[in-house]
Amino acid sequence: MFTGIIQAVGQIQKMEQKGGDMRLTLDTADLPLDDSDLGDSIAVNGVCLTAVEYTGIGFVADVSQETLGTTSLGQLKPGSEVNLEKALTLNTALGGHLVSGHVDGLGTLLSMRNDGRSIRYEFSVPQQLAHYIAEKGSVTIDGTSLTVNHVDSNKFGVNIVPHTRENTIFRHYKINTQVNIEVDIIARYLERLLTGQAVETGDHQLLQKLAESGFIKS
Numbered sequence: 001m002f003t004g005i006i007q008a009v010g011q012i013q014k015m016e017q018k019g020g021d022m023r024l025t026l027d028t029a030d031l032p033l034d035d036s037d038l039g040d041s042i043a044v045n046g047v048c049l050t051a052v053e054y055t056g057i058g059f060v061a062d063v064s065q066e067t068l069g070t071t072s073l074g075q076l077k078p079g080s081e082v083n084l085e086k087a088l089t090l091n092t093a094l095g096g097h098l099v100s101g102h103v104d105g106l107g108t109l110l111s112m113r114n115d116g117r118s119i120r121y122e123f124s125v126p127q128q129l130a131h132y133i134a135e136k137g138s139v140t141i142d143g144t145s146l147t148v149n150h151v152d153s154n155k156f157g158v159n160i161v162p163h164t165r166e167n168t169i170f171r172h173y174k175i176n177t178q179v180n181i182e183v184d185i186i187a188r189y190l191e192r193l194l195t196g197q198a199v200e201t202g203d204h205q206l207l208q209k210l211a212e213s214g215f216i217k218s
Helices: 065-070 162-166 185-201 204-212
Strands: 008-018 021-027 041-044 047-054 058-063 081-086 105-115 118-124 138-141 144-147 150-152 155-160 178-183
Touching: 008 058, 021 065, 041 058, 138 155, 144 155, 178 185
Parallel strands: none
Antiparallel strands: 008 021, 008 081, 021 058, 041 047, 041 081, 047 058, 105 118, 105 178, 118 155, 138 144, 138 178, 150 155
């Protein structure tokens, strides 16, 4: 688990095909790794990866073809900058929200505009993810925990303050940039709870409402 608070911006050093998968070598910049062990989890642009080797200036991780195909990691190249966060511990301050590091899908940047000292970013997401995103709720974009400012169908907006923009890869985003989206884990569990309850009790009215909201297929 992670918090969605980015600890460093690293850089991809190498991308090597290995046994049908991809091996990534990363320079982690100023991310402290002194207390990290082999097998520890580190989020790279919001994707939970397992450290299989430490290099002195970073770590090495293997990425499956499934992950490459369903996240933006497959679009990276040597020199690409990435958001980094180590897994939380029991004494980690939960400054963002609970993030699993399991990406739900890709979003696309539609627009950027100044909003005071902040920048308002608007993204679109696949329709099947849209109903998980709620105004004033939480969403994770490339591993960054953010508050949703507005929702319109499958589009939503977030405000990025100067500190966040300067200390994450948000500063590199352009129109049509694809980003990793992880919806709030609470929304997923709530959906499962309500759907299971409706099926078990035969509550047809609740099932109809869930279907109308896009949570289940009618």
